[in-house]
Amino acid sequence: MPLDHDHLNAQLAPPLGRRGLERLDFLLLLIESIDLNGSQSMMWTLQQLGLDHQFPNCVELWKRRCHNPLRKTSRRGSLKTTDSDSLILILCTMAERLYPQLRQLLSNKEPDFISKERWKLLNNRILELIQERMNVRRGAIQRILKSENSINFIKQLVLTLALSAGPGGFERLRASLLDPTP
Amino acid sequence: MNNLKFRYDQTSVRLEIEGLPDSSIGQDKTKLGIVSSWRLDLVGSPQLEGRREHLQSLIDVVYPYVRYRLSGISKSFVDKKNQIKITSSIFGTKLLLTSSQANTDPLTIELDDAELSDLLFCLDSFRHDPRVEIDFSPPPFTPLPRSELLERIPFYKRFGASLFGITCIAVASMLFLTFYDEPQYQNTPSPEQKIKKSL
Secondary structure (H helix, E strand, O other), X not given: OOOOHHHHHOOOOOOOOHHHHXXXXXXXXXXXXXXXXXXXXXXXXXXXXXXXXXXXXXXXXXXXXXXXXXXXXXXXXXXXXXXXXXXXXXXXXXXXXXXXXXXXHXXXXXXXXXXXXXXXXXXXXXXXXXXHHEOOOOHHHHHHHOHHHHHHHHHHHHHHHHXXXXXXXXXXXXXXXXXXXX | OOOEEEEEEOOOEEEXXXXXXXXXXXXXXXOEOEEEEEEEEEOOOOOEEEOHHHHHHHHHHHHHHHHHHHOOOOXXXXXXXXXXXXXXXXXXXXXXXXXXXXXXXXXXXXXXXXXXXXXXXXXXXXXXXXXXXXXXXXXXXXXXXXXXXXXXXXXXHHHHHHHHHHHHHHHHHHHHHHHOOOOOOOOOXXXXXXXXXXX
16 A cells, blocks of 8 residues: 655654664665665656655765764754655665565565575675664674674564555654654 | 455465454445454464454464564563463464363464564554454554663673773772872971071
8 A cells, every 4th residue: 555645744743863763774775685786766756756856866865864973974963854754765665665674574484494585684784784874883783783783683583574564654754763862 | 144355475474364244234245244253374383263353363472473573673462361472482473372172282373574564464454444344453552661671782882981981080080089198288488587597
């Protein structure tokens, strides 16, 4: 079921906190790890959702994503609510498109060998992207890059993306990203 | 009678809703206004059936549970009539269903995360179907309170640093008090006394 544009006209929530911005960017990074043409697909999704006036090119999208304080080149200040809502909408639409792959990863009924191989591939891809784009001197990134932590971290991201797919995913994900920083 | 039957499918879940339009309020023939029955098929589990209230109860426990799982917290939820309980398990998620009929044993259904997301997708598709004109809203989604989020940080991580600091200060103070030698002050003669002595 397609996500309608009315979500953006819904009551505007407060801007995302630091933890929310981090999670949002990591979820977009996960999409890029699952879909090898992820960044291009995001641009197509933007056009499909009619958000191309807000994000006319990849650079504008990248600038919004750079509000993640864990990035190598991060931007100060908070992300506007309209921008964060658009990014959440892209995430939910992409999650719906990638749902079969997310489902395969989460299923316990898949053969063990294949499942392990899938997780290994995804783990390698996302960790490469994290090393490439995030500030590896930050303690939070170093913790993620440790193998014992990375699996749980990526599993939680995959589950978040799978549970955000579907027509009601937008509200769920937005509420979860608005959680206060513990 | 305009019986309507809607079906929502995902890989491991099928939700079928039967009902009819509410003609008393002049509803369109294609719109669902009254739910007469519903059936839920979960692969590898017995078929679930019920009335409208049971479906609302299922929605009331599944959505808050998912909301907490999105924040990385596993919390159990029970519906108002104590008929449906959802809780996390080693396998993923456990649904405990108690039948309203007498002499029927409670039913336990284990779902992995893929099946849980399938169930949620089906419920979402039903709730957002423009042909369904009945309100099946779950409790509103809100950010979780800080106290609930703190629970997922282990005790030793939350208070570890402060406890370590307090312990260090206490140990250092004890050591200082144990091994502290009080200085022995001797009365040193003043220069005048020294001169008097020498004379």
